[in-house]
Amino acid sequence: MTEEKSLNFIEEIIEKDLAEGTTGGRVQTRFPPEPNGYLHIGHAKSICLNFGLAKKYNGQCNLRFDDTNPSTEETEYVESIKEDVKWLGFQWANELYASNYFDQLYAFATQLIQKGLAYVDDSTSEEIAATKGSTFEPGKNSPYRDRNVDENLRLFEEMKDGKYKDGEKVLRAKVDMAHPNLLLRDPVIYRIKHAHHHRTGDKWCIYPMYDFAHGQSDSIEKITHSICTLEFIHHRPLYDWFIEQLEIYPSHQYEFARLNMTYTVMSKRKLLQLVNEGQVTGWNDPRMPTISGMRRRGYTADAIRQFCETIGVAKRENMIDVGLLEFCVRESLNKSANRVMAVLDPVKLVLTNYPEGQTEELELDNNPEDPNGGTRIVPFSREMWIEREDFMENPAKKFFRLGPGLMVRLKGAYIIKCDDFKKDENGNITEIHCSYLPESKSGNDTSGINVKGTIHWVSVPHAKVAEVRLYDRLFKVEDPSSEEGDFKEYINPNSVEVLSTVYIEPALANTKPGDRFQFLRKGYFATDLDSTSEKLVFNKTVGLKDTWAKEAKKG
């Protein structure tokens, strides 16, 4: 039985449009980032939506850079955005820029002036704000509102020709200064900016505002469904007004609720602050909710896509538990990541009855979830590194690991029994002595003994050293943006912990940045960009579910 997946509200609109033929049977979407920052997981939601819809309905999705503000936009951002979209697994039909349309947009503005629907205003930005009115008070007409068409045409051309300084004049649409929607109170549609543009260079010194660029760009590209986030809902009447006055292709805008996630922030302005103020190491810091940060941390594109699918699309404000993202990445990595052994917090274990100098090569499965995952060789010897937390001097009840007299299995090797241990003057365990059961070897265990615990290990003489970076949430509170004061006061001071001496099995010696593993019993880890063959560096992507930690916490 194939259960029918229910449609989200945008899919319903599209299916209705398709059924009624309102868009001529076409679905054309676009993903319209402004190149003034790196993409984050919230953008991923929009990307999956826009590209996903195009794919589902045999349409196309454009990548369009909304580059109408030269003072904040840079080529570096354009490149990172393209890389991130591709990495997420999507291919755009056309790579476009709002700046491609500057000539057309200028012509549109001229048309509006000719229709008596736009005028050049000499007011300062403060004056315009002051006469805007408020939610309970209508605005006042500008003294320049009734300039005649010819004068407006001349002045606008002079603006374009660089006759005026920044801020000296603007072009405004003539709508209604008493409109209840503040955005329709004669919005500014062109402003003067003597700034170098990353694409058009110094060709222009006037630039269209968002409202005078976005809808028209959609229309030029014959976008059928222009999907954006809720905060643009008030812009829709303006979007429609320009299209109607200009008599151009009627694209339509639909709004959905943006993604919010616990323990992070999702505004480019705030993320930029973290970068600029050195709170993180860069846009791709593994603690950042950016696509590049998550990629570096070890997230798979597949996990992010699955996450976006799972959270759904609706119009109500939401706050997604970051735990859901972690679930998606575990689910993805559980299937794909090879298992290896790494000891993060080492303590030495000596097998007192194992011959000195002897070495065995054990063959272990790479991935029990993947029948075709293959095997690898892991060396075994008399001395082992094991995890400090896998030994308790006075074992708690239900502690199925090592302690005086207790038995465990060394993963893929032998069952061992703890006979003795050594402590230093501070009471720290320095060495654990065990005897192994030769007849309990993995694969042909004839000992007849069943132990409840299995622990991971790395042979001391064969171990490689690596640096491991452990990450915790970037913020201490669920919603830093809604707290009192500056959001940066809520940064988690312990969001990263660097372990400089982690012992890993030799099979990891040739790992390359981007490789992903499960460190057995610890979590998923990815080889960092900083990793070299001389110095291996791993990032913790996410831990395994740890029901023992939960049990231990209960006391």
Place this chain on the structure above:
RNA sequence: AGUUCCAUGGUGUAAUGGUAGCACAACUGAUUUUGGUUCAGUUAGUCUUGGUUCGAAUCCAGGUGGAACUACCA
């Protein structure tokens, strides 16, 4: 205050006038050479008041609560 949008378990999201379901989280138990995975199960929800209707989460009206808007940013 005005306008617009929204309201379903702890968190998300379905049910489109006809049995309130799914995922995550939480909690039991089984399996397990990862205290992982897998499997079985449990807890828990329609903001409120009226109306329409044989029947309302759904339609209507009023309340309540939340969000957004008052940049020469997008």
